[in-house]
Amino acid sequence: MSGGHESNDDLHHELKLRGVLGWIEYRLPIFNWINNAVGTNYPTPKNLNYFWNFGALAGVALVIQILTGIVLASHYVPTVDGAFASVERIMRDVNYGWLFRYVHANGASLFFAIVYVHLFRNLYYGSYKYPRELLWWLGLIILLLMIITAFMGYVLPWGQMSYWGATVITNLFGAIPIIGDELVLWLWGGYSVGEALLRGFYSLHYLLAFVIAALAVVHIWALHVHRSNNPLGIDIKGPQDVLPFHPYFTVKDLFGGSIYLIILAALVFYMPNALGEADNYIPANPLQTPAHIVPEWYLLPFYAILRAIPDKLGGVIALAAALLVLFAVPWLDTSKVRSARFRPIYKQLFWVLVADVFVLGWIGASPAEGIYITIGQLASAYYFLHFLVLLPVVGKLESPRPLPDSIATAVLEANRARAGGRR
Amino acid sequence: MRIAAAGLALLSLLPATALAAGDAAEPKKVDWTFNGPFGTFDHAAARRGLVVYLDVCAMCHALRYVAYRNLTEIGLTEDQAKAVAAGHDVTDGPDETGAMFKRPGGLADRFVPPFPNDNAARFANGGALPPDLSLMYKARAHGADYIYSLLTGFQDPPADVQMAAGMTYNPYFPGHQTAMPAPLLDGLVAYEDGTEATVDQMARDVTQFLAWAAEPNLPTRHRIGLSVMIYLILLAGLLYAVKRRVWAHLH
Numbered sequence: 001m002s003g004g005h006e007s008n009d010d011l012h013h014e015l016k017l018r019g020v021l022g023w024i025e026y027r028l029p030i031f032n033w034i035n036n037a038v039g040t041n042y043p044t045p046k047n048l049n050y051f052w053n054f055g056a057l058a059g060v061a062l063v064i065q066i067l068t069g070i071v072l073a074s075h076y077v078p079t080v081d082g083a084f085a086s087v088e089r090i091m092r093d094v095n096y097g098w099l100f101r102y103v104h105a106n107g108a109s110l111f112f113a114i115v116y117v118h119l120f121r122n123l124y125y126g127s128y129k130y131p132r133e134l135l136w137w138l139g140l141i142i143l144l145l146m147i148i149t150a151f152m153g154y155v156l157p158w159g160q161m162s163y164w165g166a167t168v169i170t171n172l173f174g175a176i177p178i179i180g181d182e183l184v185l186w187l188w189g190g191y192s193v194g195e196a197l198l199r200g201f202y203s204l205h206y207l208l209a210f211v212i213a214a215l216a217v218v219h220i221w222a223l224h225v226h227r228s229n230n231p232l233g234i235d236i237k238g239p240q241d242v243l244p245f246h247p248y249f250t251v252k253d254l255f256g257g258s259i260y261l262i263i264l265a266a267l268v269f270y271m272p273n274a275l276g277e278a279d280n281y282i283p284a285n286p287l288q289t290p291a292h293i294v295p296e297w298y299l300l301p302f303y304a305i306l307r308a309i310p311d312k313l314g315g316v317i318a319l320a321a322a323l324l325v326l327f328a329v330p331w332l333d334t335s336k337v338r339s340a341r342f343r344p345i346y347k348q349l350f351w352v353l354v355a356d357v358f359v360l361g362w363i364g365a366s367p368a369e370g371i372y373i374t375i376g377q378l379a380s381a382y383y384f385l386h387f388l389v390l391l392p393v394v395g396k397l398e399s400p401r402p403l404p405d406s407i408a409t410a411v412l413e414a415n416r417a418r419a420g421g422r423r
Numbered sequence: 424m425r426i427a428a429a430g431l432a433l434l435s436l437l438p439a440t441a442l443a444a445g446d447a448a449e450p451k452k453v454d455w456t457f458n459g460p461f462g463t464f465d466h467a468a469a470r471r472g473l474v475v476y477l478d479v480c481a482m483c484h485a486l487r488y489v490a491y492r493n494l495t496e497i498g499l500t501e502d503q504a505k506a507v508a509a510g511h512d513v514t515d516g517p518d519e520t521g522a523m524f525k526r527p528g529g530l531a532d533r534f535v536p537p538f539p540n541d542n543a544a545r546f547a548n549g550g551a552l553p554p555d556l557s558l559m560y561k562a563r564a565h566g567a568d569y570i571y572s573l574l575t576g577f578q579d580p581p582a583d584v585q586m587a588a589g590m591t592y593n594p595y596f597p598g599h600q601t602a603m604p605a606p607l608l609d610g611l612v613a614y615e616d617g618t619e620a621t622v623d624q625m626a627r628d629v630t631q632f633l634a635w636a637a638e639p640n641l642p643t644r645h646r647i648g649l650s651v652m653i654y655l656i657l658l659a660g661l662l663y664a665v666k667r668r669v670w671a672h673l674h
Binding site: 273278 | 460488493554557558561562563564566597637639640644645647648651652655656658659662663665666669670673
């Protein structure tokens with residue numbers, strides 16, 4: 001294997017299979033399908049950095065949630081009287097039940113962490129731009145479903161935070177004019193948060209996991225049409241710009257995956273309840289409101305936006321708008337340049353937005369009183385200002401730095417600079 | 424929202440409810456044997472804590488998610504665990520005549536609660552409901568430190584504090600007023616191992632016991648965790664080496 005073993009030689013070749021594999025392939029060309037999807041015949045920009053691991057990691061996280069969830073579902077009892085006790089039985093009496101539950105609970109947190117990094121990588125490198133708008137939309141729909149699924153899953157243990165979280169969130173729908181009250185009754189399946197809601201959430205929590213899995217397949221399908229964006233944000237010009245997915249990116253994803261597993265294991269084995277609320281180990285009590293009703297950390301920024309508006313309906317609209325505005329980003333961003341590397345002003349704004357979202361998360365966890373209210377309102381206003389005003393305006397005013405001719409030339413230059421630096 | 428929540432709590436007519444939230448004193452920090460990645464339970468202390476629970480706490484507080492058979496995990500022999508179980512009557516049935524009957528508890532039974540239901544518990548406790556202690560270690564912020572601080576934190580109220588009827592002052596309790604009177608007194612229980620039963624010692628022991636009761640799998644979790652971490656770190660190292668090797672000729 002000389003230095004001349006250039007990756008592109010491997011591309012666009014068919015697997016020649018004989019024997020049993022060949023027999024199968026002739027009838028169902030599954031091996032070429034896999035090879036074209038994640039194998040030697042899927043050309044990938046050679047300059048992808050580690051932020052491009054997060055899509056594959058999200059897939060792994062989803063699989064872990066589904067597998068652990070199936071085990072939990074077979075021991076869980078979706079009744080008001082039985083739910084909390086059945087979770088304790090899983091923790092105490094089911095063989096390794098504690099392991100499955102802690103992996104599922106912490107896995108959900110990490111799934112969101114991964115998806116948020118994935119989303120912000122997208123915003124930084126402008127991956128949502130032409131021709132990947134639908135790919136971006138599919139990702140956002142998956143995020144929406146994840147939020148709903150995670151919320152429903154959090155209700156299932158029927159602890160204090162489960163019950164009161166469900167009460168607060170379902171009551172939000174009551175703010176919708178005309179149909180609001182009827183809608184809330186429909187969600188509850190009765191006149192209060194109770195057994196009908198719990199069973200409905202259990203059923204939907206299980207179902208939505210597989211809807212997400214199906215959408216993830218469509219997401220990857222759309223990805224494979226125009227292939228991955230890359231840190232330079234320029235299109236693939238030819239075979240010199242790409243490497244086959246296997247082995248280059250399979251091994252890179254495997255390494256990233258092992259780091260992810262280390263973090264998951266550290267949470268599960270050494271601080272399994274660090275990301276949860278202590279109150280959820282108290283059985284649900286409709287007569288006693290917890291001092292703080294807070295969602296899980298991954299929903300805190302949205303919770304802060306909801307509470308920033310003093311009016312209930314206004315808060316609900318702001319919450320919905322915070323998510324929906326992301327769908328418009330490919331058109332709100334008026335710059336033709338994708339990567340923030342070549343956009344000096346947008347690059348700064350990106351990091352301000354990241355800081356703003358962290359502030360929103362902090363406010364979401366703080367009590368809604370005094371200075372926190374003002375900070376929350378300012379941070380919420382900035383969130384919308386970024387997307388609705390700054391993004392369109394900066395794209396017009398900013399003069400981007402010159403783009404490299406191709407991925408290959410940029411990579412060569414970077415290597416030369418690095419080699420020169422070493423000498 | 425927090426003000427509204429505190430208002431609702433006031434209206435709920437539960438004397439044990441926090442009268443004002445978030446004002447509890449920061450619990451005392453204790454270096455528990457089960458803290459840290461290699462932490463495990465001190466079985467001797469947990470067994471002493473069982474004595475404190477049975478002789479003191481169990482008058483009012485249930486432990487309904489723990490079974491008598493589980494006691495062998497903290498070093499009781501099966502006969503000792505059976506003896507603990509047999510000290511409590513369990514309602515069973517119906518028998519062949521259709522009547523419910525009482526029988527002594529066995530290893531398979533869960534800890535028998537002191538009251539048949541919440542109403543009975545409230546009636547016997549001046550309207551307050553003593554919470555189940557099975558999960559107390561996980562159900563309160565600061566877990567073990569909170570339990571220990573609460574049990575050792577009973578004191579006379581400051582002059583400016585107006586105490587409600589039947590309440591006891593404790594700075595570690597949210598609202599500083601709890602319906603639980605100071606449960607521990609020096610020498611209240613007799614330890615078989617000769618340990619002096621001071622309030623501080625009993626509080627530490629029963630905290631060990633309750634931490635075990637809430638998270639009995641903690642030692643197993645830490646033990647498996649160590650193997651898993653070593654395995655994963657080695658795997659990550661190997662995969663990084665493979666990645667460098669695969670990419671080497673491109674750089």
